[in-house]
Amino acid sequence: MLDSLFKPRSVAVIGASTKELSIGNRVLKNLIDFGFKGSIYPINPKADEVRGIKAYKSILDVPEDGIDVVHMVIPARFVPQAFEDCGKKGVKNVIINSGGFSEIGPEGEAIEKAFMEVARKYGIRVLGPNCQGIINSDPEYRAYCNFTFTMPEPGFISIVALSGGVAEVIHQGFSAMGVGTRIYASNGNACDITIPEIIRYLGDDEQTRVLVTYVEGLRDPEGFMQAVTEVAAKKPVLAMKAGRTREGAKAAASHTGGLAKEDLATDLIFKKAGVLTFTDEGQLIRAAAAFATQPIPKGNRVGIITNTGGPAVIATDVLVAAGLEIPPLSEKTEAFLKERLYPEASVHNPVDVLATGTAEHYRACMDAMMEDDNFDCLFINFVTPFFVDTDSIAREIVEVNRQRKKPIICNLMTDTRQWTETVRILKEGEVPFFALPSDAARALTALVRYRNILNRAPGEVKDFTDIDRKAAATIVAGVRGAGRKTLLAGEVYRILEAYGIPVPAWKVVGDAAMVEQAANEMGGPVVVKADAEHIVHKSDMGAVAVNLPDGAAARKAAEEMTAKLGGEGLKFLVQQYLPGGKEVILGAKAEPGLGHLIMFGIGGIYVEVLKDVVFNLTPVTSTEAEEMIDSLKLSPLLKGVRGEKGVDRAALVELIQRLSRLVSDLTDIAEMDLNPTLAFEDGLSVVDARISL
C-alpha cells in the first residue's frame, strides 16, 4: 500500500535549504505554494526556519513520529545515516531527490545498496533515488512532494514514468490545456518502489480515471505486463514508448544506462495487455484529456456538427482514415433538423448549422444525434463568430455533455484570450476541446480505439491434448546433455511431430545407399538434406537437393554432398517432396522474462522486400493468431486473389498456436524457425525447420 506516500499527512525535508535556487528550498516552496494540508518539517542543522517554517537540526528532533514522507536532498554519502535516523523515527517513505547513486556507477551503487539495507530493516519504502517525486492534487492532501514547476489543477488523469523529463512535458501539456491531473509520480532509479507497483496503486485509486505512462524500455517486463494487464482491464492505460528507431534507442540507452535495442517486446506487451499506445506525446495528452471526462463510445460511428465548412472536412479525413464512420442521418433526424435549422443549413452528416447557427440549432443537432441510433459519438466543430452568442452554445454543449450518453469531442476554434467566458463554460462543463480539427478528431479516434480494445474477442489459448510434451522434453534434455546448442534434423522433426505439427514423411539415414533405399520406400520425388551440427546454412552450403524423382537421383545427390561436405558424422534427411503450396514462415525467439516472441510472415521475396512479418508474445490465443494472419500487408494472398483458392486458414491458426505451446513448454529453446512452411488449400506442412537452445 502506497497510501502513506501518495496521501501524506506529514512531510519532512532533510536538506531543506535557505538558498532560493536549490532543490532543498524548492521542495518546501512547492509544498507551501500548492497548499499542503499536512505538517511540514524542514531539517537544516544551521537554520532556525526555512521559508518561514520552523526548522529542526535533525529528523530525530521533529516532535512527530511516523512521518509519512521524508525528502532527502543531501549528498549521497550522507543518505545511509539519514535512513538510520528515519528508521528510528518510524518514517514511512523516503523520496530521494538527490543523485549520485547507481546512475553514476559502482560507487553510487554501493551507497544505494547500503541505504536499502537500512530501509528494509525499518520497513521504509523508497522512491528514487535521483527522482522528481510525487504530486497529489487531491484537495484533501495537496501534496507537491516534487521539485518541478507545474502546479496542476485537480483532475482525473494520473501520470507515472521513470523519465522525469517526459513525465513533466506531459504534465505541463495538461496544465497548458487547462486539464487537471490527479497523481504524478516519477521514480528515477526506482531502487525500491517500482513502476508496476505504482501502476497497480493508481489502478486501485478510484479518482484516477485515466493512467498515462511513458517508457523507453522495461526493466521488469513480466512485472510490468502483469500490472498493466490488471489495470487496463479496469481503466484506460495510455502509453508512449520512445526509442523506436535505432538512433532513438541509442539515445535512450545513453541516458538510462539501459539496453540500446529496438524494443519490439514492449509494443507487444502493450498490445497484449490492452494498453492504448501512442507514438506522439501531443496525441497522447489530448486523448487522455478526452478519456478524463468522456464515456467510451459503443461503436465507431460519428455524428459531426459544424458551423464552418473546411474544418469539418479536415476532421472527416482524420476520422475516416482512422477507421471511423460518418454515417448518414436517420430519416427522423433529418426531418427534425430540417425544421429547426436555417433553410441554407446543410442537413446531412456533417451537419453544417452555418456560422450564424444559434445555441438552439446546436442543441437540436446534439439532441437528435444523441437519440439517433446511427451515431455512437459526437464531434463538434465550433468556431466563435462575434455575431452569435457563443456562451449560450457552450452552455448547451455542456448540458448535453452532462448526460454522458455518448462521448462529445469539441474542436473549439477561437481566441482563448478574447472568448474567455465561452472557454470557461466548456472547461467547467468537462467538455474536452482542442484548437485544431485534426487534433480534436484524433482524440476521438483514441476513444474508439480503446473501445475496440475492450471489444476484442477474448480468444483462448487452445489446449492441445495430442501433444507428447515428455518426448520432446527428453530430446531437448539429450541435446543439452551432449553440450550441443543446435538440434539435428531428426531431433527437430521428432519434436515437431510430438507437438502435432505436420511435416512431410521423413527419415534420417547414415549414407548414400540408405538414402536411395529410403527414397524408394517413400516413393515419388524426395528432398535430400545433409545433416550435421556444423551445417547451418544448408542451402548456401549445397547441402539441399530438392525434387529428386527417384532413389537413384537421391543417392547421387547424397554422394555429391558427401564429397563436398566431408563424411565425418554426416547424416542425411530424406524427405517427401511436396510441390505447390504457398510459402509462409514462422519463428520463435526467447524473450527473457516474457516467454517467446512468435513470428509469422509470408515467405519468399516478400519477407525480404516488404518485411511483411508480424509478431506476438506467447501464449498466442486463437484471436491473436487470427489477428496475426490478418495484419500482414499481403494477407489477401493467403485468402486467394484472382480466383485462386486461399490457403487453409484454420490450419495456420492452429500451427501458430502449436508453435506457441511448443516454446512455452520447452523454455530452453532460444530460437526456432519453421521456414518454409508450405500452406495448401487443405492443410500445411513444415518442410524445413531449425531449433537452437
Added chain:
Amino acid sequence: MLDSLFKPRSVAVIGASTKELSIGNRVLKNLIDFGFKGSIYPINPKADEVRGIKAYKSILDVPEDGIDVVHMVIPARFVPQAFEDCGKKGVKNVIINSGGFSEIGPEGEAIEKAFMEVARKYGIRVLGPNCQGIINSDPEYRAYCNFTFTMPEPGFISIVALSGGVAEVIHQGFSAMGVGTRIYASNGNACDITIPEIIRYLGDDEQTRVLVTYVEGLRDPEGFMQAVTEVAAKKPVLAMKAGRTREGAKAAASHTGGLAKEDLATDLIFKKAGVLTFTDEGQLIRAAAAFATQPIPKGNRVGIITNTGGPAVIATDVLVAAGLEIPPLSEKTEAFLKERLYPEASVHNPVDVLATGTAEHYRACMDAMMEDDNFDCLFINFVTPFFVDTDSIAREIVEVNRQRKKPIICNLMTDTRQWTETVRILKEGEVPFFALPSDAARALTALVRYRNILNRAPGEVKDFTDIDRKAAATIVAGVRGAGRKTLLAGEVYRILEAYGIPVPAWKVVGDAAMVEQAANEMGGPVVVKADAEHIVHKSDMGAVAVNLPDGAAARKAAEEMTAKLGGEGLKFLVQQYLPGGKEVILGAKAEPGLGHLIMFGIGGIYVEVLKDVVFNLTPVTSTEAEEMIDSLKLSPLLKGVRGEKGVDRAALVELIQRLSRLVSDLTDIAEMDLNPTLAFEDGLSVVDARISL
C-alpha cells in the same frame, strides 16, 4: 497589381452598421482596433456616425475619389447598384463580405454576373463575394479589412485560402503561438480575384517569407499550378489539402459546391510545383513558424543539444523516422565539449548538458555544432529548471540564432505563464520554439524536406527525335472520323510503334487460316487475340490464347474464338509470345486542364493486393520517371532480389517518358493502358495495350 487591395490608404464600408454584433459594424471595429493608417468612411443612409467616425449617406458623398477598398455588407440585390456608385467614384477594389450569390444557386449567380459587368466596366477588382476579406499587418498600413477575430502581430507568413474557416484556424494558430503573420486573404466565391493571382502577388511581396495555403479542390488547376510553380521557386509554399478520403471529399463538395472526388491531381501538382505539403494543420502551422525565421539547412544532419534525456529520445525518433541523420560529433567538437561541460554530461549526439547545464554550456555546444561540418542544423531541447538561469540560456540561443548559419529549432519545455522572460527573449530573438519534442522535431523535418525539394535534380523532358507524331495523329483522327471511341489492336500497336515503344512482332489478320500463316511466318510460339470494338475485356471473354507453339495451334485457337465470339467484323491479332520478364503496368488518363496522369506499377497480384502504383503528371521528366520507379514499395523487385538480375531500368525510364510524350502530343486520348508490359534484363516489350479517346 493588387497593391491597392492589400495596401489600402482608404477604406469605405457600405453597410456600416451601428449594431454591435453585425458584420457592418465589426469590419469598422477591426479597422479601428488594428490601427488602420488610412481614412475610414462608414456608409450608412441613416446614421451620422458609426463607432465615432463620421458616416456618409452614400459612397457618392465621400469627399475622396479613388478609394482603395470598399467593403460591401449589404443584401445581394443592392450590390449591382452599389458597384455603379463605386465605379463613378473611381473605387479600385471591392470586398463583398455579404453572401447570397453563386453559392445559393442561379438567382445569386445572376446577381454575381450583373455586378461583375459593372465592375469590369469601371475596372474595379472584386474580392469575394461571400468572403472574409484581407488583413495586412504591415505597420505602414495595419489594414484589417475582415470580420474575423484574430489580431495578428506583424510577421513574415502570409495566408491565402478560399475556405475562410480553415484559413482562420491557421491564422489563429500562429497568433496563439505568438508568431506574427503578414498578409491574410480569404476570397470566398472568388468571382474575380483568384487564388493564383493572390499567390503571385504574395510571391512578389518581399516581406512574405513563407506562403501558406489550404485547398479542398482546385477550380483552375492549370492556373494554380503555374502560379505555385513560379512562387515556390522563390520562397517556401506550404500547403494542406483536405478532402483526402471519399467522405472528406463529399463533405468538401457539400460546402463548396465542388466535385466530390478524391483528388489525386492536386497532390501531383503540389509535388511538381515544389510545394511542401502537409496533411495536418498543426504540423503546417509549426513548420511555417520555423520557415519564417530560419535559413534552409544544407543537409539532413542534426546536432541535438538537450538538458533532459527522454525528450531527446522522442525527438531523435521523429527525426530519424523522417529520414534525418543524427551523426556523431567530430573529434574536435567532442574534445572541445569534454573540456567545457560537466564531467557527467553526455558528450555525444544528442549532447546532454544535464538539467544543471548553464548558458555557457549551451553556448559551447551551439558554437561547436555551428562550426562542426558534421551538422546541417541544430535541435535544442530546453527544459527550464528553476535552479538555472534560463534567461541567460535563452539569450545565448538568440545570439547564435542571429548568425543565421544553420537553422535552430527549439523545444522549449516550460510553463509559459511562469517563465515569461525566457519566452520573451526567444520570441523577440526569432527562435522558433515549440512545447513538445515531437512537434519541434517535425518542424525541423519540414525544413529538411524543403531543402530536398530545392535540391531535386531538375530532370528534363527528353526530346525524342525518332517519333512519328503525324502517323499517330492520323490514326487517331481516323478513329475520331469513324465515330469510334476505342482503338482496334492494329491502331494501338501502330501508334506505339510511331512513338518508339517496343512491342513484340505482330500482325492483324482476318481469319483463322491467315492466323496460321502469320504464326508460321513469325516462327516460335505466338499469342492470338480476337480483335473487335465490342471485345473490351479480352481475357474474360475468352478472346486471348497465349503460348501457342505453332501455326496449327494458333489456327485452332482462332477458330474457337470465332465460334464463341461470332465472326462479324472479327479480326485477329497474332503476336510473338515472349516468355519470362517481369510484369509492369503503365497507364495514362486525361486530367482536364493539366494534361494527363501517368501511372506506373508492378503488375500481377501486386497491383491488386498492395495497390503499389504511382502517378505523375505530364510531362514526366527523367528525374520524375526515376522517382516513380523508386517510390514503389516493391521497387527492389525491379532491381533484383536474391541474386536474381534486375530489369532494364533505363528502358523503363524511357518508356515512361515516351508514354508521357505520346499522350502530351495526342491530347484526344482519354485513357490508355500498357498492361502488361514485360520488363527483361535487357529491354522490355508492351504485350497488351488499350487506347480510348
